[in-house]
Amino acid sequence: MSISEQTRAELVELAGRYPVARSALLPMLHLVQSEEGYVSPEGIAACAATLGLSTAEVAAVSSFYTMYKRRPAGKHHIGVCTNTMCALLGGDAVWQAVSERAGAGHDEVSPDGLFDMERIECQAACTHAPVMTVDWEFFDQTTPEQAVAVLDQLAAGAEVVSTRGPVVRGFRAAERTISGIDDDGLTDEGGHADELMLATLRAAAERGIGPADGSAAATSGGPAA
């Protein structure tokens, strides 16, 4: 594959956002990954050309970070957190179930090319354990049955919506969002805060405690302590 003119222009745009162009390298690698499905030799060359680096320098950076794939990715990235909290609360069982369903192990793509399977580390969502991610969107408090059902729905081409984010659109679209090149229009999806994020306000309401941020509304809302 080759890098399109549009992508080359976008790489230049990303580089222009920083006082020193090389700072854009990680976002740039996300962007080539969104076009190529992995960090391809052409993608590395395009980044190197944009920044005036050697391809060896760019490849050395790329290989340090686990999010960059060294071979073409499956259509959907499936991550199951198997760090301690998630693993114990059910993540190990979730991983076993989805890995069997996909017919692929860690860092493997399912034979049909649909699922790129990865055991992932803590996703800053332990409150929501066990956690699965599809194209890096959260599927919180999942079970083996629910997780397998998500894969089934994806395989059937159905619309699948994250528990704290938008509809999943595939690995490459997610990588474009992460690169930050443009607005994907999905900011307002997924609700403002879920039940677990609202734990403070629920516990405070039960005890008659109002906002403590010192805003005007807080004063009328009641005392802080």
Added chain:
Amino acid sequence: MTLTPVLTAHWDEADCYTIDGYRRHGGYDQVAKGFQMGPDALIQLVKDSGLRGRGGAGFPTGMKWGFVPQGDGKAHYLVVNADESEPGACKDIPLMLANPHALIEGCILTSYAIRANWAFIYVRGEVPHVHRRLRAAVREAYAAGLLGTDIQGSGFDLDLVVHAGAGAYICGEETALLDSLEGRRGQPRLKPPFPAVAGLYASPTVVNNVETIANVPYIVRNGADWLTQWGTEKSPGFKLMSVSGHVRRPGVYEVALGTTMRQLLEYAGGMRHGGEPKFWLPGGSSVPMLTAEHLDLPLTYEDMAAAGTMLGTATPMVFDDTVSVVKAITRWLEFYKHESCGKCTPCREGTGWIAGTLGRFEAGQGTEAELGMLEELCAQIMGRSFCALGDAAATPFPAAFKHFRSEWLAGTHTPADQAFDPVAATVLAAGATR
């Protein structure tokens, strides 16, 4: 001590993450106030408040800002650490999803105080929805004239860039983060020089955690005394504490520092099966574990240190007696082994050794001699590695061995999954309350 809805105060409003929702409660009013005060007065205010960094080490924030040399003619930078990857920590990600503008207003005030015209928020790559919310909020702030050139006619310019990492826990370490932000492999730098003197592009740089910076607008609004009404002299203020594990209502609890784990458990509805935790970690996997006997200790930097552990990220993980300590610790060590950047020998080799040896105990194949060897290995790594990741990797085992010696001895003959039915620990198990 009590619940303190400050950063979380309006998360129940559907537009809490938008500029309109933020402004409804006085958001961005502090920018003009800060410009009026001037940079030095802002630094003094944060010093007076006693605010300590929320990224784990608890370094005094105002003091850190004060280390930036002034009038040196160099560019200065603010870098916000939004890499949140410490196992157990889940506070910055919810904060950026629901209240990104508090972080942005904090960036404006902090950058002005330290005389920086560029600020960067380094967000771990794996959270596209956080990237969306933050980037949308930054666009709103630019459109409102709160970012860009000559902000509110003050003559102060600030550009704010939301940056994406790419999956490396070590990039949360501040100097590794700076190398990563320069487009390099994220490996720690030798300190000194500290970032305040030679940080991003070798220029004076303040690196602060998301929650630290999000505190700033509220301190500017309400004053230093307002912050010190909560907590203790050494640990003033409030804290986002994510409570995870075998509690009935896990979630993000914003409480005064000095709240006890027992109070937090009460807010969280208690343990799922009642009773007390078998063990818990006050702030991430990199701090020594505690047990039920420590439930009444105030969650402050000083009280946790006195108990032989650390407050760390103040994000407690709580486990009941269905959990094998051996299995839990082994899994964390596999994490450290995976995330070791490989730069120094004690950590690169040591994490592999510890993880491998622990794995034998999990399989019921350890030996008593290896227990002594593990203790010695951890002692050898502690203080001898290039950065704090190596120390973190040497931390979990010694406390777990001290508190649960018999379980490690059982690991010389019985696999962890036989001693503890793994299904019982899950929240999927029949009869689980949740």
